[in-house]
Amino acid sequence: MDMQMTGRVAIVTGATANIGRAISLGLAAEGVKLVAVGRDQAAGARLVEQAIAAGAQDARFVAADLSDPAAPGQILAAASALGEVAILVNNVGGNIGAGFFVDSDPASWAGDIDLNLGTLLRMTHATLPGMIARKAGAIVNIGSTAGIVGDYMLPVYSAAKAAVHGFTKVLAKEVGPHGIRVNCVAPYGTVSRDPAAFSSGSRFHPDRNFFGRAFASTSPKDMEKRSRQTVLGRPVAFAEEVASLAVYLASDQAGFITGQVYPVDGGSLL
Template identity: 40%
Template sequence: MGRLQDQVAFVTGAGRGIGRAVAGKLAAEGAHVVATDVDEGAAKQAAQDLGGRALGLGTDVTDPDSVSAALARAQEEFDGIDVLVNNAGWDTAGPFVDSDPADWDRIVQINLYGVLHTCRAVLPHMIGRGRGAVVNIGSDAGRVGSSGEAVYSAAKGGVIAFTKAAAREVARHGVTVNCVSPGPTDTELFSSIGGEDPKLRTALTKAIPLRRLGEPTDLANAVAFLASPEASFVTGQTVSVSGGLTMS
């Protein structure tokens, strides 16, 4: 039996990258996964690949009505939500002084407001049941800053701070809230903001003490631990998964 046997996990941005790896890991641990993504086709494909009772739903985390509809559909299918993983994210890289304010809004809406919308929908349900685990995907950009990602760093810093405050508010109800902060991770998003540049990849690899980029499975393993009963006495924490690039 897995650590999450027969629990229900609601994962945002599960169509690809880290979210897809998280969904796969939680399913391997026995969870029934609700895989959501703004790309409905990718969400449904993820659920199909996971098999079992996995459910794929097109969901826009920037739209609270879309989030509420997805939660209602998940609750129709399952008794309740035991685990919420806020993974959906987006960024575009470049100097802040050259950035487009329209991009600021999209970055903050997806990365920060997306977390607020899902937590606002799911936390009352978890509080009512007296249990639950929330794992937010932050970023080390939000802990130490990242050149070319100023607004993304601000949004992810907000996620980290929100995680701590929410953890304090819901702890007495038996609900934990933690954050996993990736360092440079080999995903489509990383490639889209310059990660395909061999010079950048080489430089980052040399800077990382463990001498490799992160893989989505590295993040998924950390999420699975924080979502599991093994982490029942861990809350309000931010765990960096960065190969040692950032150390507290």
């Protein structure tokens, strides 16, 4: 299927690992001019090489930390060298810790909220004026099934992802008259089949052991409550399966779809 994206400028945040990397390479295969955003310079350089090899008309890496309010301006300045931004994929997200809300430190809440929602709001706010001026654009937010059902022991993360879903809907109403579509992909647990696909900042990088540390003291009973069964015979999605939907939603083939939140969950919500 021709996605009719050749030559379009696409920004992908959180681009150097797992879902973001797969989306970047999926868009590259459609011939976009890719602006990949992340914090790991080495992973960014590898991604640019892979994107060009996959078919991107151009590809550039912008080293930026989206927790910095100045980052969106930096990213858009780099993108302007390639043309007007047609596609924005807001993929930055994750969780700082895990546990029960009653035991949480209020000082930690802002970190999870800003990582998952604040970064998205700032990047979208900076990008929208250009899209509105051109009366065209596609925004794809990466949410989570946690924002639909609530992930046990991830209360603030789940709430922040639910906010991403809600923001997707209201923004779609607001900017639809300007020819801009806004949709959201809500994955279940997702991993890459490529062990080299995790940048230094990724929760899945083996050196970080994020999940092992986060749930080290969790009882077997609580770990059982955390698990959700899929109906497809494997417990996780692969990054390319999430990416294919994000690429479709960013394309003209999805030209009459907006304001939707699509789970990629293996039937775990059934």
